[in-house]
Amino acid sequence: MPLELFTVGEPIADTKAPTDVPIGERWSERKFRGRLVNPANRRKLTVIVVGTGLAGGSAAATLGEAGYNVKSFWYQDSPRRAHSVAAQGGINAAKNYRNDGDSVHRLFYDTVKGGDFRSRENNVHRLAEVSVNIIDQCVAQGVPFAREYGGLLDNRSFGGTQVSRTFYARGQTGQQLLYGAYQALERQIAASSVEQHARTEMLDLIVVDGRARGIVARDLVSGEISTHFADAVVIASGGYGNVFYLSTNAKGSNTTAIWRAHKRGAYFANPCYTQIHPTCIPVKGDYQSKLTLMSESLRNDGRVWVPKERGDDRDPRDIPESDRDYYLERLYPSFGNLVPRDIASRQAKNVCDEGRGVGPGGLGVYLDFAEAIERLGRPAVEAKYGNLFDMYAQITGEDPYAVPMRIYPAVHYTMGGLWVDYDLQSTIPGMFVIGEANFSDHGANRLGASALMQGLADGYFVLPSTISSYLADGPFEKVDESHPAAVEALTGVQEQVQKLLSINGNRTPASFHREVGQLMWDLCGMERTDEGLRKAIDRIQEIRQEFWSNLKVTGDWHSFNQTLEHAGRVADFIELAELMCIDALHRRESCGGHFRAESQTPEGEALRDDENFAYVAAWEWTPAGQPPVLHREDLEYEYVHLAQRSYK
Amino acid sequence: MTATHEGAMRSSVGNPAAEKRGMNLTLRIWRQQGPTTKGKMVTYKITDISPDMSFLEMLDVLNEQLIMQGDDPVAFDHDCREGICGMCGVMINGQAHGPQQTTTCQLHMRSFADGDTIDIEPWRATAFPIIKDLAVDRRAFDRIIQAGGYISVPTGTAPEAHATPVPKADSDAAFDAATCIGCGACVAACPNASSMLFTAAKVTHLGLLPQGQPERNDRVVNMVAQQDREGFGGCTNIGECSASCPKGISMETISRLNHDLLGALRAGARPKS
């Protein structure tokens, strides 16, 4: 390992989970041991929540209900637009309504195994426990989950599980869950317990005497940059998949909030763990700005195939069965088309690398519903997937009822994020991180329908309980904008913004974003190699240099300036990209979404190295030119035994 | 771009294949610096647009060129670019979200022909003040939700999910209404600039479910009062809204709102001031 790329620091450990009791009792025990804040005192405590997705929205609403003063920030015009709104497939819960053998323990087990043994058992078990309360809460809020004729909730099986535990609202589950949280949040805004800051972007964290005490934010409409203070800061800013430029994330999804907190001392865990979703609409041209996911549920009835022969460019309907390779069914007879995402994605890449891909540039595989339409009839297929088929037709201009869809993997979710302990507190006291922005729960690979579960678990149930232990020490000494730490943070942000505007070079922020994204996709995407990652790191450093000397941003910062917003985000993506590559380079094993070509079984499956890598890599930022410091959190498996994943 | 700027456009000269494929378009776009400044339509020419581009990708291309010329790019709202967040939305040739019943981000350039002139304007309504160019402030919708578009159920107080079965038909109809993405096209298209379809969608969603019953009367009375207060127009059943709604929210929801409102007024419900 090249020492110049990083150094190794002290190990790190979670100290909050009460490991002296059995795993099933730890969460209640933690709540019991935690300290409480008396309702009369809550009014005196202020909490900043950045983000209004499932995690941030539910947290802000719940904290507001509890009586804290909440300040809520988001960059879109309305909280209802957080990218959670785009989640299609569903949300898991261990309700066992289907009587098919599901249980909290099974959900826990599946999630630890699905995460390829790189997540923390305690957190995952709590997630499984809380999952059942989430469904109750959402139903009471009026979330219109799919129901059976008897009036009870329907479930489906989703993404690599053998029980039906996924609750869904057609193909718009995220939207409906988010609206539930959003409405709860608006209710609190009306009740004045939550103060709203729409179209306001967090640009720095204010740390006073080692505690997170506020943020610096820019009002995107007026351009005003100002400081906001609180007794605790909660970050729920979502995932950073947009580091790849093309992803299924919203255009505004960014790493800025967590990256700048990282630069203030919060460790960044497992940055290289990225989930590449197998069923997206393939790229069309270089103008493409965004990739669209087709729900994974399509794999329940669609069959994935490519021609057996490379270069077979016949109309798919003219290719006889004998000339088709249903490669997932061939390679994984027991899971077939339902293998987990990382496997489905990598196999799609493999067949395309073999030259058997279909569509423009050979980057696509067929997802064929001909058999399902024959078996179920077109109306049934329409009822199940109609909106997805319409979306596909709208985007591609092709009719998926007649011709097989073409799909290709795309960046979808980031398992990495800021390191948090069992209380969801980062390495900066007083700063909590929830939802996709933290690293917890999913290990090296996230199972379908479990991000929504985690976001809501964190926001509705976990954070509101654990944060009180911290706040019980408050209210902390008053800080205002004259505090040196606040002044320093504020001027730092102002200077950066000024700098972005003054370079006046020859390239737009989008062109840098596209370049770094393509590089990441090629060298830190579905398959990573030592050589490729080193090349990427070198190149990223060059891009960074060029960015700061050749960027062009028009306008000023005292007004609505979307180019400036983008420039700031790209600056952070470039820095993050480098850390992702360093993380990927140092992890010389394959696990979950991280496939290192050097570490595979003879059959080409991912080969984990538990001996050397059964740990969380938590990275510490070091200023100017210093290599980042690696802190390892060793992972122990008491309840689920380490085993090689197999979906054969 | 004015004629003098055309030379700087990404040109397809020397690339006959692209020239054959790409479209040349004239865009007339509403440019307005800020909420209080005067705006006007400005004409730009753009070349070599692929029919597979989305409408917003076409605007991206224009903006990249404007930035490189040192001009101010056109501000427009967008986020998910997959038709679900409701952030995008402009008037295209006089129709909200353009010629198809979809969101602006899901509109593709194949809906236009080579040589077309396309007029692009922001949503126009007093309740949606213009922020800049094509971006407007739709927070008024949130305040309508604040007035009652929720079910009051503090976290942790919910009964077991199966305690209350909901007939599938009601649940499905509630879902149809709940798919409203809050884009504002209904307001933009309505000759009265009325937010009725948006409000009705939420009233219908919650009013159809057993969980929504306790607050049903207060909800409708307060939400309607709020939309009047925000400065939206009243609904006179014209139907442009539903025809422009990317989620196809039906006029039936408005009838349901009216029904609930008159019932609530008869039952003595009055808006909170």
Place this chain on the structure above:
Amino acid sequence: MTVEHAQRRTPKVAKTNSVFKKAVMAISGIIMVLYLIAHVIGNLKAFSGAEAFNSYSGWIRTVGNPALPGQTTLWVIRIVLLVAVVAHFWAAVSLWRQAKRARPQGYVTKKATAQSYASRTMRWGGVIIGAFIIYHILDLTTGTVNAEGFDSTPYERLVASFQNPFVTIFYAISVILLGMHLRHGIWSATQTLGQSNRRREKTVSLFAVAFATVLTLGFLLVPFSVLFNIID
């Protein structure tokens, strides 16, 4: 904070709930429709000759006598109608103004997608109908603007008016506008009163068209019969 600004912005508050105004319109509209049904039947008595027509006019003035003094019934009808027209007019104007305030600056380009011709002409059509009603009362009830003057019989006034083709054409235009007003208005009223739904929509629309057509034809019959000397 801009957010706060936005929230504190105080647009001119519509004093009365917009849906309530619409309900006022629907109910007053329905009252007027009921009157028009009776009115068109009354008009058709012109075909039975002057006698029948005038006696109908007399009957309406004396019905209920002697239990009710003088022209009670007529005045009750008149007052109810007046209130209905005024309320209808007030609600229409108030919603119209609210709409104007809601979008002071229009679009450079605007295309209608769903609006029918009938729904688009509700406002100006309504105003013309209003003007017509005033003229019509001055013409046939008071005789103020009638060639026969006010001490003639209703039948004389009727014949005198419609022998003038310009008057007949003005009536015809107004009545056709009224038909369109009702074609949209009837559907609209069911919607306003919360009685329409997807199942009923077709039926209501069909009924509205049929009703508006029959009423319009019924009203047109008398003037044109006079013009073409079928009635004289």
